[in-house]
Amino acid sequence: MIxxxxxxxxxxxxLFAEINKKKAALIEKGVDVIDLGIGDxxxxxxxxxxxxxxxxxxxxxxxxxxxxxxxxxxxxxIADFYLRHYGVDLDPETEVLALIGSKEGIxxxxxxxxxxxxxxxxxxxxxxxxxxxxxxxxxxxxxMPLLKENNFEPDxxxxxxxxxxxxxxMFLNYPGNPTSATVDIDFFKNAVAFSKQHGIPIAHxxxxxxxxxxxYTAPSILQVEGSKDVAVEFGSLSKxxxxxxxxxxxxxxxxxxxxxxxxxxxxxxxxxxxPIQKAAAVALTSDQSCVKxxxxxxxxxxxxxxxxxTSIGIQVEPPKGSFFVWAPVPEGFTSTGFVSHVLxxxxxxVTPGNAFGPSGEGYFRISLSVPNERLFEAIQRIxxxx
Ligand SMILES: *Cc1c(COP(=O)(O)O)cnc(C)c1O
Numbered sequence: 001m002i003x004x005x006x007x008x009x010x011x012x013x014x015l016f017a018e019i020n021k022k023k024a025a026l027i028e029k030g031v032d033v034i035d036l037g038i039g040d041x042x043x044x045x046x047x048x049x050x051x052x053x054x055x056x057x058x059x060x061x062x063x064x065x066x067x068x069x070x071x072x073x074x075x076x077x078i079a080d081f082y083l084r085h086y087g088v089d090l091d092p093e094t095e096v097l098a099l100i101g102s103k104e105g106i107x108x109x110x111x112x113x114x115x116x117x118x119x120x121x122x123x124x125x126x127x128x129x130x131x132x133x134x135x136x137x138x139x140x141x142x143x144m145p146l147l148k149e150n151n152f153e154p155d156x157x158x159x160x161x162x163x164x165x166x167x168x169x170m171f172l173n174y175p176g177n178p179t180s181a182t183v184d185i186d187f188f189k190n191a192v193a194f195s196k197q198h199g200i201p202i203a204h205x206x207x208x209x210x211x212x213x214x215x216y217t218a219p220s221i222l223q224v225e226g227s228k229d230v231a232v233e234f235g236s237l238s239k240x241x242x243x244x245x246x247x248x249x250x251x252x253x254x255x256x257x258x259x260x261x262x263x264x265x266x267x268x269x270x271x272x273x274x275p276i277q278k279a280a281a282v283a284l285t286s287d288q289s290c291v292k293x294x295x296x297x298x299x300x301x302x303x304x305x306x307x308x309x310t311s312i313g314i315q316v317e318p319p320k321g322s323f324f325v326w327a328p329v330p331e332g333f334t335s336t337g338f339v340s341h342v343l344x345x346x347x348x349x350v351t352p353g354n355a356f357g358p359s360g361e362g363y364f365r366i367s368l369s370v371p372n373e374r375l376f377e378a379i380q381r382i383x384x385x386x
Contacts, residue, residue: 010135019339019349026347034378036366037349039177039324041242043297046290049241052282056275066271069262070098070250077281078235078250086220094255095228097262100272102207102236102249105261106171107133108268109203109232109251112261114139114168121163121170123154125178125356125363127205130171142167145359152181156194167200175208175218175321178356178365182212182320185219192221195230201257202231208322210240210291213299216320222253232257239323240291241283248272248280298323301368301375308379312386325366326353330386335361346381 002009019037026033056062069075075092082088090096099105106129114120116138122130124143134141142163144154154172172191174183188204195202204221212218221231232253238244251258265271302318305325309316316327329338335352342348353363368375 007136007138011132016351016355019343022340022343023349026343031347033347033349034370034374034381035349036368036370036375036378037351038369039239039367040244040369041239041294041323042369042371043242043294045242045246046283048286049243049279049283053275053279056278059275062274062278064274066274066277068266068271070096070271071274071277071281074098074250074277074281077284078252081284082220082222082252086223088220088222090222090252091255095252095258097251097258097265098272098277099234099249099251100269101238101247102205102234102251103129104247104269105234105249105251105265106130106203106205107136108264109257109261110134110139110169111137112264113201113257117166118168119163119166121154121159121167121200122357123171123173123176124358125353125360126171126173127177127207128356131357139168140166143357143359146176146179146181147359151183152176152179153183153187156190164198164200167198170195170200170202171205172202172221173205173207175211175319177208177322178324178351178353178360178363179326180319180322180324181326182216182218185223188219188221188224188227192224192227192230196226200230201254204231204233206233207236207239209235211295211298211323212321213295213302213318214320218321228253228255230254237280237283240294242294243280243283246276246280248276298368301370301372304372304375305366305368305379308376308383312379312383323368325368326363327366328362329353329364335364338364342382342385345385346378348378348381 075096078096079090079092082090110133118139120134120141122141124145131141146152209218221227221233232251234251236249314327335354339352351365353360
């Protein structure tokens with residue numbers, strides 16, 4: 001007897017499970033493992049945010065069920081952030097919804113908008129939740145290849161008409177995980193035009209909107225005129241403020257989509273703990289120098305990795321956002337072959353590109369989630385192994 005739905009049976013075996021098994025075995029043997037696989041910041045949440053959580057946790061008013069769509073203080077802080085940072089006006093009552101992390105909202109958006117058999121347009125490679133949540137909703141996904149020669153942007157003109165016909169949603173993600181690609185507003189203008197032409201709403205995942213380098217600022221899709229007719233944008237406190245474990249995010253934009261998602265959510269969860277929302281409001285509205293400091297640290301780490309890779313003969317253009325380096329594997333290796341080789345010979349964990357979709361084959365992803373010395377050490381070990 002298999003106690004599992006057919007839907008769940010479609011989910012392929014977890015690619016990281018094998019790596020985790022090998023990692024555990026190496027640690028058992030006393031190997032000094034350096035994990036560059038996880039996309040989880042090693043830096044702490046800034047103290048003013050933690051302080052607000054502690055303060056709000058003393059107030060019994062906050063122990064009750066939270067407001068379904070999020071407390072007003074948090075929704076207003078998100079609207080204020082959009083106005084201040086992007087010049088985009090949002091109505092906190094209808095165009096902003098609090099999420100228990102953006103992953104939760106992304107996964108729930110899919111059954112909000114698609115019926116069994118419908119298609120979802122998904123960047124390839126990308127965050128695995130888009131495709132897995134589509135399968136769990138009995139939908140089908142269409143991979144839009146992100147190729148280096150196209151700046152890792154999808155080519156809308158190459159999507160077959162019969163796919164467009166059946167598509168009910170398209171995902172985009174810039175700065176991108178895993179590609180670290182960034183775009184300018186013209187790309188979003190084209191995406192919105194495509195979306196309007198075919199009646200396919202867009203969900204833009206902007207998890208790395210504030211993790212950017214030098215003088216690059218990542219645009220919001222909502223800066224495109226008329227985008228609110230077709231687009232929603234997912235945001236997260238996780239990467240910007242080192243709050244991955246707090247589980248707090250949001251979605252903004254098209255009213256009807258947000259309303260529909262809130263109906264689904266109100267029958268599934270009951271929102272995030274109010275003190276976490278209030279602390280997130282403080283994160284968004286207070287002085288942002290902590291964000292600059294985090295980015296400066298990532299930028300230094302990035303320089304260490306890029307210099308190291310160059311010395312191995314792997315050329316990567318410096319990314320302008322995200323905390324990933326997306327690099328081609330050396331000649332003669334597949335993604336999985338290279339990752340296994342590096343893990344067994346050096347104890348360094350990197351992620352195989354094909355874990356993010358078929359077009360990720362030939363690449364590996366390094367996460368800048370350890371200090372400079374460890375990154376340097378990791379690259380030296382890799383250098384000696386090849
Ligand atoms: C980390 C990440 C998320 C999830 O963020 P949470 O708000 O912590 O759920 C979503 N999308 C991408 C591309 C990510 O890398």
